[in-house]
Amino acid sequence: MMLQVLLLLLPALSPALSWIPVQDWESGNVTASVGLSGQCVCQVYLPDTTFPANRVQHMQQVSKDLILEMEIQINKMERYEVKLVNYLKELTDLTYRVSVLEGSSENYIKLDFELLRIEIREFEYLVYQLKHSLNSSSPLFDSLYTEIRNMTLIVKQLETYDNQNLEVIRIKFAKLQKKLEECQKDHEFIQPDIGNCNHTGILSISKPVVVQLNAHLSASYQYGGWGKDSKPVRGYENMYFYGGFSSPAVYDFYLYSDYEKLILRNAFQHRDIRGWEGTGNNYIVHSNTIYYQRYSPFSMAKLNLTALKYDYRVISDASQTFSYIYSHNQYLDFAADENGLWVMYASENSKGKIVLAKIDEKSFGIKDVWNTGVFKQSAGNAFMACGVMYVTRAVDANTEEIFYAYDTKTKEEKQLSIQFKKFQEKYSNLDYNPSDQKLYMYNNGYYVSYNVSFNKK
Ligand SMILES: *[C@@H]1O[C@H](CO)[C@@H](O)[C@H](O)[C@H]1NC(C)=O
Ligand SMILES: *[C@@H]1O[C@H](CO)[C@@H](O)[C@H](O)[C@H]1NC(C)=O
Ligand SMILES: *[C@@H]1O[C@H](CO)[C@@H](O)[C@H](O)[C@H]1NC(C)=O
Numbered sequence: 001m002m003l004q005v006l007l008l009l010l011p012a013l014s015p016a017l018s019w020i021p022v023q024d025w026e027s028g029n030v031t032a033s034v035g036l037s038g039q040c041v042c043q044v045y046l047p048d049t050t051f052p053a054n055r056v057q058h059m060q061q062v063s064k065d066l067i068l069e070m071e072i073q074i075n076k077m078e079r080y081e082v083k084l085v086n087y088l089k090e091l092t093d094l095t096y097r098v099s100v101l102e103g104s105s106e107n108y109i110k111l112d113f114e115l116l117r118i119e120i121r122e123f124e125y126l127v128y129q130l131k132h133s134l135n136s137s138s139p140l141f142d143s144l145y146t147e148i149r150n151m152t153l154i155v156k157q158l159e160t161y162d163n164q165n166l167e168v169i170r171i172k173f174a175k176l177q178k179k180l181e182e183c184q185k186d187h188e189f190i191q192p193d194i195g196n197c198n199h200t201g202i203l204s205i206s207k208p209v210v211v212q213l214n215a216h217l218s219a220s221y222q223y224g225g226w227g228k229d230s231k232p233v234r235g236y237e238n239m240y241f242y243g244g245f246s247s248p249a250v251y252d253f254y255l256y257s258d259y260e261k262l263i264l265r266n267a268f269q270h271r272d273i274r275g276w277e278g279t280g281n282n283y284i285v286h287s288n289t290i291y292y293q294r295y296s297p298f299s300m301a302k303l304n305l306t307a308l309k310y311d312y313r314v315i316s317d318a319s320q321t322f323s324y325i326y327s328h329n330q331y332l333d334f335a336a337d338e339n340g341l342w343v344m345y346a347s348e349n350s351k352g353k354i355v356l357a358k359i360d361e362k363s364f365g366i367k368d369v370w371n372t373g374v375f376k377q378s379a380g381n382a383f384m385a386c387g388v389m390y391v392t393r394a395v396d397a398n399t400e401e402i403f404y405a406y407d408t409k410t411k412e413e414k415q416l417s418i419q420f421k422k423f424q425e426k427y428s429n430l431d432y433n434p435s436d437q438k439l440y441m442y443n444n445g446y447y448v449s450y451n452v453s454f455n456k457k
């Protein structure tokens with residue numbers, strides 16, 4: 001949340017806005033306000049004669065780093081979406097305020113309204129683009145914050161030998177600083193902790209959220225899967241997928257640009273994969289790529305939705321004997337967590353116990369393997385979170401539990417009983433998504449999701 005504040009605060013310093021030359025700032029003005037949803041909206045204009053250019057340069061660099069950082073951090077902050085939508089409304093308000101200002105004749109301060117308008121439009125665009133790519137825990141925050149404090153000091157110094165305009169700036173800066181402090185508190189409060197594995201494992205699973213019956217609205221489509229891209233590429237930050245059928249055969253996938261589109265069953269893409277049919281329903285979408293079990297030859301397959309290219313790898317050790325208890329053909333179970341891509345299977349060598357393998361995303365090969373102590377046929381399903389494999393089983397028709405965990409870091413296994421409710425007895429797909437720390441379950445035709453809480457000690 002602070003990021004957009006700071007970007008707004010540094011309009012002419014952002015590379016995206018670098019066409020606004022520093023020397024164009026002929027006089028100064030600062031405004032700060034708290035938006036509808038508590039976010040800060042700030043504009044800063046400073047006189048070029050007194051403004052320290054070296055600091056501008058430094059901040060330009062910081063700003064550049066920040067944008068780079070944002071590009072790396074895609075889709076970490078879905079829950080900020082509502083706030084950002086409000087923020088965009090706020091920008092519209094600002095545009096209105098500017099037009100009012102324009103009408104009045106304030107000529108002791110020269111604001112370039114046209115530039116301001118361009119800037120606002122640019123921010124709108126930027127915010128749209130960055131909507132899901134903010135990493136709020138970045139140390140760049142603190143660095144920018146320090147920079148603002150320093151600017152306050154500079155302005156204080158300037159005040160001694162300049163006129164009332166600078167006094168106005170000083171007051172505004174003081175206010176701005178207070179607002180930023182408030183924003184930072186707020187930001188700490190809502191920090192989502194996405195991607196953080198500094199914990200000792202899963203503590204609990206929330207109540208189920210039963211989203212709805214599958215997109216075919218068919219209760220007989222008991223085999224399937226749904227979820228969200230666990231590492232979305234730019235432009236597909238909120239992509240959801242669904243596939244379902246009346247048998248474990250997998251012929252097609254539906255892709256939705258966001259959650260609402262999924263609910264409305266309004267897919268932007270339908271992928272027919274006949275020729276590369278799948279089976280077993282333990283597929284996931286990661287980096288705009290569907291990973292699934294190919295029927296023939298029996299192998300792990302991927303469909304890269306960006307390149308529209310298929311690829312497959314036979315795992316010679318994987319057996320077609322051992323499935324999970326609720327569904328047939330589940331020989332390869334794909335998973336994605338904070339550490340990357342995984343596939344779980346059982347083999348004759350492992351005598352039916354689950355083998356956990358790390359997939360190398362680039363080569364689409366297996367780069368590491370762990371032998372776990374749990375029989376696949378006694379398991380409901382399995383998933384990965386923070387490098388730990390969690391295995392489930394039924395307690396009763398409406399209750400499931402995580403009863404086993406295997407930590408790939410320590411190679412230790414653990415018996416657990418973390419219970420959670422299910423809507424229907426059987427399910428064919430259960431996966432953790434590290435981008436929102438939720439579990440997605442395809443529960444006998446229904447989309448169900450859960451929040452995962454970790455034990456932070
Ligand atoms: C600065 O801008 C605000 C609104 O953006 C305006 O109300 C004010 O009159 C301007 N001038 C000064 C000196 O603050
Ligand atoms: C801010 O000012 C302090 C003291 O003048 C200085 O030590 C520090 O490096 C400055 N910070 C930045 C980010 O410029
Ligand atoms: C956010 O950024 C910090 C520092 O750049 C990094 O250590 C952390 O892993 C990032 N968090 C996420 C969720 O990517």
Ligand SMILES: *[C@@H]1O[C@H](CO)[C@@H](O)[C@H](O)[C@H]1NC(C)=O
Pocket residue numbers: 198456457
């Ligand atoms: C992990 O969390 C503990 C307790 O919350 C904290 O003391 C420790 O510094 C954290 N470690 C890292 C690497 O962030």
Ligand SMILES: *[C@@H]1O[C@H](CO)[C@@H](O)[C@H](O)[C@H]1NC(C)=O
Pocket residue numbers: 206207208209451
């Ligand atoms: C899941 O987490 C979100 C965000 O923290 C919260 O709004 C929601 O109520 C939680 N859902 C359940 C079922 O606990």
Ligand SMILES: *[C@@H]1O[C@H](CO)[C@@H](O)[C@H](O)[C@H]1NC(C)=O
Pocket residue numbers: 286287289304305306307361
């Ligand atoms: C998918 O294809 C695109 C375009 O060729 C490529 O950049 C990307 O790395 C591929 N992704 C995966 C996961 O193979």
